[in-house]
Amino acid sequence: MKKSIFKKLRSIVGRKYCTDSETDLICYSYDATNLRYMPEVVVFPERMEEVAAIMRLATEERFPVIPRGAGTGMTGGALAIKGGVVLVLTRMNRILRTDADNMVAEVEPGVITGNFQKVVEAKGLFYPPDPSSAAYSTIGGNVAECAGGARAVKYGVTKDYVLGLSVVLPTGDCIHTGVETTKGVVGYDMTRLMVGSEGTLGVITKIVLRLLPLPETVCTMTAVFDHIEDAARAVSGIIRSGIIPRTLEYMDQSAIRCAESYLNIGLPVDAGAMLLIETDGPKEMAEMEISKLCALCLSYRARSVHKAKTPKEALDLWKARKAISPALFKLNPDKINEDIVVPRSKVPDLVKKIDDLRNKTGLTIVSFGHAGDGNIHFNIMLDKSKTSELKKANVAVETLFKYTVELGGTISGEHGVGITKLPFIRLEMSEAEIDLMRRIKKAFDPNNILNPGKIFLHA
Amino acid sequence: MKKSIFKKLRSIVGRKYCTDSETDLICYSYDATNLRYMPEVVVFPERMEEVAAIMRLATEERFPVIPRGAGTGMTGGALAIKGGVVLVLTRMNRILRTDADNMVAEVEPGVITGNFQKVVEAKGLFYPPDPSSAAYSTIGGNVAECAGGARAVKYGVTKDYVLGLSVVLPTGDCIHTGVETTKGVVGYDMTRLMVGSEGTLGVITKIVLRLLPLPETVCTMTAVFDHIEDAARAVSGIIRSGIIPRTLEYMDQSAIRCAESYLNIGLPVDAGAMLLIETDGPKEMAEMEISKLCALCLSYRARSVHKAKTPKEALDLWKARKAISPALFKLNPDKINEDIVVPRSKVPDLVKKIDDLRNKTGLTIVSFGHAGDGNIHFNIMLDKSKTSELKKANVAVETLFKYTVELGGTISGEHGVGITKLPFIRLEMSEAEIDLMRRIKKAFDPNNILNPGKIFLHA
Numbered sequence: 048m049k050k051s052i053f054k055k056l057r058s059i060v061g062r063k064y065c066t067d068s069e070t071d072l073i074c075y076s077y078d079a080t081n082l083r084y085m086p087e088v089v090v091f092p093e094r095m096e097e098v099a100a101i102m103r104l105a106t107e108e109r110f111p112v113i114p115r116g117a118g119t120g121m122t123g124g125a126l127a128i129k130g131g132v133v134l135v136l137t138r139m140n141r142i143l144r145t146d147a148d149n150m151v152a153e154v155e156p157g158v159i160t161g162n163f164q165k166v167v168e169a170k171g172l173f174y175p176p177d178p179s180s181a182a183y184s185t186i187g188g189n190v191a192e193c194a195g196g197a198r199a200v201k202y203g204v205t206k207d208y209v210l211g212l213s214v215v216l217p218t219g220d221c222i223h224t225g226v227e228t229t230k231g232v233v234g235y236d237m238t239r240l241m242v243g244s245e246g247t248l249g250v251i252t253k254i255v256l257r258l259l260p261l262p263e264t265v266c267t268m269t270a271v272f273d274h275i276e277d278a279a280r281a282v283s284g285i286i287r288s289g290i291i292p293r294t295l296e297y298m299d300q301s302a303i304r305c306a307e308s309y310l311n312i313g314l315p316v317d318a319g320a321m322l323l324i325e326t327d328g329p330k331e332m333a334e335m336e337i338s339k340l341c342a343l344c345l346s347y348r349a350r351s352v353h354k355a356k357t358p359k360e361a362l363d364l365w366k367a368r369k370a371i372s373p374a375l376f377k378l379n380p381d382k383i384n385e386d387i388v389v390p391r392s393k394v395p396d397l398v399k400k401i402d403d404l405r406n407k408t409g410l411t412i413v414s415f416g417h418a419g420d421g422n423i424h425f426n427i428m429l430d431k432s433k434t435s436e437l438k439k440a441n442v443a444v445e446t447l448f449k450y451t452v453e454l455g456g457t458i459s460g461e462h463g464v465g466i467t468k469l470p471f472i473r474l475e476m477s478e479a480e481i482d483l484m485r486r487i488k489k490a491f492d493p494n495n496i497l498n499p500g501k502i503f504l505h506a
Numbered sequence: 507m508k509k510s511i512f513k514k515l516r517s518i519v520g521r522k523y524c525t526d527s528e529t530d531l532i533c534y535s536y537d538a539t540n541l542r543y544m545p546e547v548v549v550f551p552e553r554m555e556e557v558a559a560i561m562r563l564a565t566e567e568r569f570p571v572i573p574r575g576a577g578t579g580m581t582g583g584a585l586a587i588k589g590g591v592v593l594v595l596t597r598m599n600r601i602l603r604t605d606a607d608n609m610v611a612e613v614e615p616g617v618i619t620g621n622f623q624k625v626v627e628a629k630g631l632f633y634p635p636d637p638s639s640a641a642y643s644t645i646g647g648n649v650a651e652c653a654g655g656a657r658a659v660k661y662g663v664t665k666d667y668v669l670g671l672s673v674v675l676p677t678g679d680c681i682h683t684g685v686e687t688t689k690g691v692v693g694y695d696m697t698r699l700m701v702g703s704e705g706t707l708g709v710i711t712k713i714v715l716r717l718l719p720l721p722e723t724v725c726t727m728t729a730v731f732d733h734i735e736d737a738a739r740a741v742s743g744i745i746r747s748g749i750i751p752r753t754l755e756y757m758d759q760s761a762i763r764c765a766e767s768y769l770n771i772g773l774p775v776d777a778g779a780m781l782l783i784e785t786d787g788p789k790e791m792a793e794m795e796i797s798k799l800c801a802l803c804l805s806y807r808a809r810s811v812h813k814a815k816t817p818k819e820a821l822d823l824w825k826a827r828k829a830i831s832p833a834l835f836k837l838n839p840d841k842i843n844e845d846i847v848v849p850r851s852k853v854p855d856l857v858k859k860i861d862d863l864r865n866k867t868g869l870t871i872v873s874f875g876h877a878g879d880g881n882i883h884f885n886i887m888l889d890k891s892k893t894s895e896l897k898k899a900n901v902a903v904e905t906l907f908k909y910t911v912e913l914g915g916t917i918s919g920e921h922g923v924g925i926t927k928l929p930f931i932r933l934e935m936s937e938a939e940i941d942l943m944r945r946i947k948k949a950f951d952p953n954n955i956l957n958p959g960k961i962f963l964h965a
Contacts, residue, residue, distance in 0.1 A: 148742060148851040171748075193691045204689060206698075207666065220938040228847040229879050230663060230919040232652045232702045233927070233934050234961060235943050239665075239698035243691045260748035283607055289630075289719035332791055388687040392607035420688050460689035468692070475692050479679040484694050486949035490942070502693060 048087040048130075052108055056090055056132065059100045064091040064138070075133045078118045078125045079180075080467060086113065086127035093138045095213060095221060095252040101134060102250065103219030105496050112217075113498050114246040116156065116188030119180045121384055122465025124192060124245045128500050134250065136187050142166055143253070150258045151210060151227060156187020156251050160194075173261040175202035178461065179372065187251050193243030195461035197294040200419030201327075202259075204461070206242040213253035214241060217492035227255060240487070245463050246498040248491040262327035265293065266337035267361035268354045270322040270344035271315045275299055275402075278320035279395035281347035282418045285324070286391055288343060290336045293325040295419030296368055299398065301405075302415040306367040309374035314367050318350065322418065323368050371415055378411050379428035383440055387447065389456035391421045400450050401425055408439050422460035448474055464502045472503060507546040507589075511567055515549055515591065518559045523550040523597070534592045537577045537584045538639075539926060545572065545586035552597045554672060554680060554711040560593060561709065562678030564955050571676075572957050573705040575615065575647030578639045580843055581924025583651060583704045587959050593709065595646050601625055602712070609717045610669060610686060615646020615710050619653075632720040634661035637920065638831065646710050652702030654920035656753040659878030660786075661718075663920070665701040672712035673700060676951035686714060699946070704922050705957040707950040721786035724752065725796035726820035729781040729803035729811045730774045734758055734861075737779035738854035740806035741877045744783075745850055747802060749795050752784040754878030755827055758857065760864075761874040765826040768833035773826050777809065781877065782827050830874055837870050838887035842899055846906065848915035850880045859909050860884055867898050881919035907933055923961045931962060 048067075057065040066072075067088045077083045087110075092098050105112045111131025118125050127133050140157035145167055152174070154163060161182040164174050177196035178184060184194070190212070195204045211225025225231065225238035241248055272278040278297055285295060298306070298321045307314040315321070322344065326336040341352040355361035375382055389397050398414065401423075405412045416424040425447065427440045448458045452474045459468055472481065481503050488495070488505075495505055507526075516524040525531075526547045536542045546569075551557050564571045570590030577584050586592055599616035604626055611633070613622060619640040623633050636655035637643060643653070649671070654663045670684025684690065684697035700707055731737040737756055744754060757765070757780045766773040774780070781803065785795040800811040814820035834841055848856050857873065860882075864871045875883040884906065886899045907917045911933045918927055931940065940962050947954070947964075954964055 146849075146851075147746065149849040150745065151849075193695075195689055199689060206695065216938070216942070220942075222936065222939045222942060224939070226847070226916045227849055227914045228881075228916060228919070230654055230658060230847050230876075230881050231916040232918050232920060232922050233916055233931060234923065234939070235707075235946060236652075236665065236698050236702050237939075237942065237946075239695050240946075243695050248694075260750070263748075286609065287606065289722075291719070329791070332788070388685070388689050390605075390608040390610075390686055392605075417689075422687075422689050455686045457685045457687060457690040457692055459691050460687070461691060463691050464693065472692060477681065479675070480681045480683070480693070480696075483675070483679075483681060483696065483949070487694060487696075487699075487946060490945035490949045 048110065052104070052110065053088060055104055056088060056101065059097050060090050060092050075115065075118070075135065076127070078120045078123060080121060080123050082123055082126060084126045084128045085130070086133040087130050088132045089135060090132055091135045091138050095215060098134070098215045098250050098252055099219045099221055101132070102215050102217055105132065106218050106494055109494055109496060111496055111499050114191070114250045116185035117183055119184045120188065120192060120465065121462040122467045124463055124465040124501060126466065128466060136185065139252065145170060145172065147172060152256045152258055154186050154254050154256065156185060156254065158186045160184055160186055160189055167258055168261055171261050173259040174208065174256060175259065176205045176208060186254055190242055190251055190254055191244065191246045192463040195422065197296055197417055199417060200295050201291045201293045206239060208257045209238055209242050209254060210257050211255040212238055212241055212251055214249035214251055216249050217494070217497040225255065229257060243463065245465060245501050247488060247501050248497070264330040264333045265325055265327045265361070266333045266354070267325050267364050268337050268341055268352060269364050270324070270349040270352045271318045272320045272349050273318065275320040275398050276395055277348045278322055279398055281322065281344050281349065282394060283392060284343055284347055285340060286419070288339070290326070290339060292340065292419060293327040294323065296323040296416065297321065297418040298368060298371065298415040299413070301411070301413045302371050303367065305374045305378060305413055306370040308377055309370045310366060312366065321367070323364060371413065375413060375426055375428050379430050381429050381431040383427040383429065383444060384424065385444060385447070386422060386424050386460045386462045387451040387456055387458055388420065388422045388460035389451055389454045393454040393456065394418060394421055394423065396454060397423055397451065400447065404443050404446065408443055410439055410443060412443070421456065466501060469502065507569065511563070511569065512547060514563055515547055515560065518556050519549050519551050534574065534577070534594065535586070537579045537582060539580060539582050541582055541585060543585045543587045544589070545592040546589050547591045548594060549591055550594045550597050554674060557593065557674045557709050557711055558678045558680055560591070561674050561676055564591065565677050565953055568953055568955060570955055570958050573650070573709045575644035576642055578643045579647065579651060579924065580921040581926045583922055583924040583960060585925065587925060595644065598711065604629060604631065606631060611715045611717055613645050613713050613715065615644060615713065617645045619643055619645055619648055626717055627720055630720050632718040633667065633715060634718065635664045635667060645713055649701055649710055649713055650703065650705045651922040654881065656755055656876055658876060659754050660750045660752045665698060667716045668697055668701050668713060669716050670714040671697055671700055671710055673708035673710055675708050676953070676956040684714065688716060702922065704924060704960050706947060706960050707956070723789040723792045724784055724786045724820070725792045726784050726814040726823050727796055727800055727811060728823050729783070729808040730777045731779045731808050732777065734779040734857055735854055736807045737781055738857055740781065740803050740808065741853060742851060743802055743806055744799060745878070747798070749785070749798060751799065751878060752786040753782065755782040755875065756780065756877040757827060757830065757874040758872070760870070760872045761830050762826065764833045764837060764872055765829040767836055768829045769825060771825065780826070782823060830872065834872060834885055834887050838889050840888050840890040842886040842888070842903060843883065844903060844906070845881060845883050845919045845921045846910040846915055846917055847879065847881045847919035848910055848913045852913040852915065853877060853880055853882070855913060856882060856910065859906065863902050863905065867902055869898055869902060871902070880915065925960060928961065
C-alpha cells in the first residue's frame with residue numbers, strides 16, 4: 048500500500064487510530080475460524096463521516112476495505128483475504144437511545160449485544176436475538192451476518208428486529224434504509240437486503256432496532272432420553288402442541304460426554320440425548336407450559352425430566368449446553384464447525400446420518416443445537432495436521448451438506464457463507480441466482496472494493 | 507402492438523387466455539384507485555413456464571409487462587401506465603401443500619388470501635396477515651405490496667411470513683429465493699428484496715409461507731371515549747402494559763358517524779373516538795388480558811367498554827370498523843385514501859393535525875385504522891369534479907405527508923408507492939437512496955420492461 052494512502056487514512060481517523068505495525072496487523076488477521084490473512088492497515092473510525100471519507104478514498108485508490116466488529120465470525124467474513132484495510136467499528140459503540148413508548152432503540156454498530164440486552168432489560172424491555180457470542184460480539188456484526196441464537200424458535204433472528212439502518216455505501220455515499228416504525232413500504236426493502244449481506248454491500252454505521260416488552264417469567268427444564276430418535280420425535284411433538292417454547296435445544300451423547308469431561312457435574316453420559324427447554328411469558332402461563340412440556344417429553348419416553356425451581360438451578364441446567372463449545376477443544380486441537388438447518392420433521396433423519404458418518408469414518412462428530420428450528424450445529428473435532436483425518440473430515444462435511452439440501456434444508460442457518468462455505472453455495476443456488484447476486488453487488492459496489500471475495504466469486 | 511407479438515403470446519398461453527378485445531382491456535385498465543390506463547393485451551398464464559416464455563418475449567421485443575393479482579391495489583401497482591401486456595396471475599391459484607409438522611405452506615400467487623386462511627385454520631394452523639381486502643385479494647399481490655392488516659400489531663405483516671419465492675426475472679430466468687426453513691443465511695436476502703417490490707423486480711410464481719399454530723381463543727372488546735386524545739393515550743398505555751393485543755383499531759368521530767349512517771345500529775355518534783381491541787391465545791390468558799384492557803381503557807377515561815360474550819357479538823363489534831370503507835362513498839363520490847404510519851407515541855399529534863385540517867379546510871376527512879402500530883388511514887371524501895375541492899384536498903394530503911415524516915413516520919404503511927405516492931417519495935428518500943433503487947432495478951431488469959414507472963422514475 049502506498050505510503051501516501053496510509054497518510055491520508057491517518058489524517059481521516061487520527062494518528063492514534065491508524066496502524067500498520069506488524070503486531071497490530073497480526074491481531075486483526077484472524078477471526079473465529081482461526082484462518083489468517085494479513086491486512087495492510089487497520090483503522091478505527093469513530094464517526095460516520097470518517098467511515099465515508101475512508102470509503103471515498105478506497106473508491107478513488109481502489110483498495111479493499113474489510114468491515115469488522117469483534118472478529119467473532121465463524122466463516123471468515125472479517126478476514127482481509129485480498130489485503131487492504133480492516134475497518135474496525137468497535138469505537139462506534141454508543142447506545143444512542145432507547146424509547147419505551149415506541150419500543151425502539153438506536154445503536155452504533157460496535158455496541159456489544161450482551162451489554163445492549165442488559166441495558167434494555169433494566170428498563171423492562173427485551174431484545175431477543177441471542178447468538179452464543181452475545182457477550183462479546185457486536186450488533187453491527189450480528190446484523191451483517193443475520194445472527195441467530197437459541198431464542199429464534201420463538202422470537203426469530205436479527206433480521207426480524209432491524210427496522211432501519213444508516214449505511215455508508217462503497218462509494219462513500221451515506222444512505223438511510225427502512226423506517227422508525229414497524230410498518231413501512233416506501234421503496235425497496237434495502238434494510239433487509241443489507242441484513243446478512245456479510246459486509247459486502249455497505250458499512251453499517253447506525254441500527255434502529257425493534258424491542259419487545261420483557262417477559263415476566265422464564266421457566267427452564269431438561270429432559271433426558273435413552274434414544275436420540277425419541278428426543279427428535281419429542282421436538283416434533285412440542286412444535287405440534289401449539290406451545291412455542293422460548294428455547295428448544297438438544298445435545299447428542301457425544302456433546303453430553305464432551306460437556307461432562309469439562310464440567311464433572313454428573314451429566315447423564317449414557318443418555319442418547321438431552322433436551323433443554325425454556326418457556327416465557329406471564330408467570331402462570333410460562334409455568335403451565337413448562338409443566339405441559341415435561342409431561343409431553345415423558346410421553347415420548349424421556350427417562351427423566353427436571354424443572355428448575357430457582358434462577359440458579361436454571362443457570363445450572365444451561366451449564367452443560369454452554370460448556371460444549373469450549374469443551375470441544377479437549378477432544379482435539381482443531382474444529383470444523385457447521386450450522387445447517389433442516390425442516391424440523393427431518394431432524395431425526397439428519398441426526399441418524401450424523402450417527403452413520405460417525406460410525407463409518409471414526410471421526411469425532413459432536414452434534415447439538417437449536418432443535419426447535421432444525422438448526423443443528425455439527426462439529427468435527429480433529430487434528431488438521433493429520434492429512435488423512437482432514438481429508439475424511441472434508442468429505443464428511445460435503446456429505447452432510449448435500450444431505451441437508453436433499454432434506455430441503457440450507458447449509459447455513461446463522462454463520463453466513465464468508466469464505467468457508469463459498470465453495471458450497473452451488474448446492475443451494477443456481478447460476479442464475481448467483482449471477483443476480485453479482486449484479487446486485489455491482490449495483491452497490493461497482494469497483495468491488497468492499498469485502499471482496501466473500502459469499503460468491505466476483506465473476 | 508405488432509400482430510406478430512399478439513400471436514406469439516396467444517401461442518404461449520392458448521387462444522382462450524390471450525385477449526385484446528376492448529371490453530376485456532377496459533376490465534383490466536383499472537384497480538382500486540379507479541385510475542384508468544388501457545393495456546394492449548391481457549394474458550392469463552397457468553404455469554411458471556408460460557410466465558417465463560412471456561418474459562423472454564417481452565425482453566426480446568421490449569414491451570412492458572404488468573403483473574396483476576385481483577387488481578385491488580390502492581396505489582396503481584397493476585395499472586398499465588405505459589401500455590403493454592397485463593399478466594394476470596389468477597389462474598395460478600392452487601394451494602400446493604400445507605405442512606403441519608414444519609408449519610409451512612406453499613401456494614401459487616393467485617390464491618385468495620381469505621380462502622387460504624380458512625383452509626389452514628381448518629387444520630389448526632394460522633396465517634396471520636389480514637389486509638382488509640383478504641376476502642378477494644391474492645397472496646401474490648399481498649407479497650408484491652407487503653400487505654399489512656389489523657393483526658400487524660401482534661403478528662407483523664406479509665414480509666414476516668414469506669420464507670421463499672419462485673420468481674421469473676424480467677429476462678425470463680427462473681430463480682428460487684429463500685429457504686423452506688425459518689433460518690437461512692446463504693446469499694443475499696433476495697426474498698425480502700422481492701417482498702414489497704411492487705411487481706418491478708420479478709413475477710412471483712410460488713410462495714413458501716410460514717404458519718403459526720391457531721390461537722385457541724379470540725376475545726373482542728370496544729371502548730368508547732369522549733375525547734380522542736384519551737383514546738390515543740389509552741393506546742400508548744396498552745402498548746406499555748406489556749400486553750400485546752391481537753388487534754388495536756380506532757375510529758374517530760367522523761368514521762363512527764360514517765359507519766352509523768350506513769348501518770343504523772345505534773353507534774355512539776357523539777363520541778370522540780372508539781377503540782376496537784382483540785386478544786388471542788389460550789383461553790384463560792386471552793380472557794385475562796381483555797379484562798385488563800377493559801380496566802385500562804376505563805382508567806384512561808373511556809365512557810364505556812363492552813366485551814363480546816359470544817362469537818356473534820364479536821362480529822357485531824367489528825361491523826362498525828368494517829363498514830367505514832364502503833360507507834365513505836355515501837359522503838361523496840370520490841376518495842383520496844392514504845395510509846401513513848407514525849411512531850405510536852405521535853398518534854395524538856397526528857390525530858390533532860387531522861382535526862385542525864378538517865376545521866381549517868372544511869374538507870370531509872375521516873380517520874381510522876391500526877392504532878397499535880401507528881398506521882392511520884385518513885380518507886378525504888370529495889367530489890373530484892369540483893376543482894377547488896380537489897386542490898384543497900391535494901394540499902391537505904401533502905401537508906399531512908410532510909407532518910408524518912416530521913414526526914418520524916412514513917407515508918405508506920401498507921399500500922405501497924405505485925404511481926399515486928411516487929411524487930412524494932423524496933419526502934422520505936434521498937437522491938442517493940433513489941439512485942441505489944434504480945441500480946438495483948437495473949440489476950434485475952436491464953431493459954426496464956417489468957412494471958415500468960412504478961415507485962420511482964427510471965432516470
